Amino acid sequence: MYALPVTRFIPVSKKCWIPVAALIVSTSGSAIAAAKRNKQLRDQSELAVVRSTKTPSLKRLGVFVSAVICWCLGAHNTAATANCPASEPLTWVQLEAVVDGDTLLLSDGRKVRVIGANTPELGYGGKAGQPLGSEAKTAVTTFFQRGAPVGLQIGQDSADRYGRLLAHVFRYDGISLAEYLIASGLAWHLAIPPNDRYWQCLRQLEAVARKQSLGVWSHSEYVPKPVRPLSSADSGFQRMQGVVQSVNRSNTGWWLHMGDLAIRLQDRDLVYFDEVDPHRWLHQTLTIRGWVIDRSHSGGVKNKGYPPFMINLRHPAMLESIVRE
Structure with missing residues (x-):
């Protein structure tokens, strides 16, 4: 007989989902096989089924849940719900660093160019940066809680001419980085075929930011x-x-x-x-x-x-x- 501890994420509010463990007891061969196939799943943002021969420690579970709750409560959240939610399952990865407002460095060494948004440039090689470039980078740094997973939806065109991965980027609560930057006035909306998914939604958010004269929409440099x-x-x-x-x-x-x-x-x-x-x-x-x-x-x-x-x-x-x- 095998006891399969199942970790599921359930919403405790519009801003946070926490894991709750449930125990499923099964003697079927299919359940055992499923447990073996999934023992490598460690991503806390997906359904994880892990083979075990005993009930997981409630103490450990409590610590894990508490940590996630604290992470959720401490996260910088600018919207209650996602305006442009992901249309398909995401690939969850670890963020290493923020390169600039629209480029991320992953823990595996890959660079990601965010689809749908373009932020002002930072200064490089003695060249002065553009207005609001550093503000955009800071905004992205605070958007992602340190050490939190990042969800990717890879573009149909998966790489740009610099070798960067092209992807729609999402936070744990379903809010995309592009919508956050555009709604804050820290990025212009882009739509480059065939990677134009969510373009209507992002364009509407830009129209609101523009009407409110936020960020780039109030700067004389960007007329x-x-x-x-x-x-x-x-x-x-x-x-x-x-x-x-x-x-x-x-x-x-x-x-x-x-x-x-x-x-x-x-x-x-x-x-x-x-x-x-x-x-x-x-x-x-x-x-x-x-x-x-x-x-x-x-x-x-x-x-x-x-x-x-x-x-x-x-x-x-x-x-x-x-x-x-």
């Missing part, structure tokens, strides 16, 4: 930049604004020119737009966000008279507004 003149200093993530002067078709998509900036909308991404016709944007003022790429040193760009900078428009969430002239 949309005009598309002319642009310099190499304008490379990187930006919010850009200008009038579309021409719309041209290529073999792989559309090119819109406005000032020193060219916008590329590829055919592969048209599925995310609702029957868009780029010709309708001609002579209209667009406000767009994304990464500005400096191509001013390209001979082909110079010879053909193309705008020296470009930005990819891959999702409607990155197109903030269209104003008819």
Whole structure:
């Protein structure tokens, strides 16, 4: 006969779940096999079934429950419930350090780039950091209780060009890091296909933060930049604004020119737009966000008279507004 101690997590409030042990006695071979298969499960955030031949110590259980309760009560929680809860089971990992507002270092050495949010940059290599960059990092540090598990939902595109793992990141209570940062005004919402899950929810949270002039939405550094003149200093993530002067078709998509900036909308991404016709944007003022790429040193760009900078428009969430002239 085997006694299988089962640890389940039950809610004691909207902010905290605690483990409660139940004892299941079974003589069936399937129960024994199940116990053997699961004896390696140690993640306190999942259902754990562990093989044992005696009832677990109530003293040990009490200490464990008390520790979790203290952890929950001491956690920094900014919302009672998750606005953008995970849509599927999460992979729970251990957080080693916070690199910056949207990058985490795991205990196994992997770096995670948070999907759905982009925070101001910290200063590196003698380059000055952007306003609110250090505040975003501090906010992430306080968002996760030290030593607490971190839930990951890996993106369909699982890695970026720097080798970082791309994932939606969640806290023990189901609140995502992206929603926390965006709702606090410490990040801009991003939607980059195919990793665009939760984009409607995150966009709504950003609209509220923007209306309340929180964080980046009240800082003069982050108003949309005009598309002319642009310099190499304008490379990187930006919010850009200008009038579309021409719309041209290529073999792989559309090119819109406005000032020193060219916008590329590829055919592969048209599925995310609702029957868009780029010709309708001609002579209209667009406000767009994304990464500005400096191509001013390209001979082909110079010879053909193309705008020296470009930005990819891959999702409607990155197109903030269209104003008819």
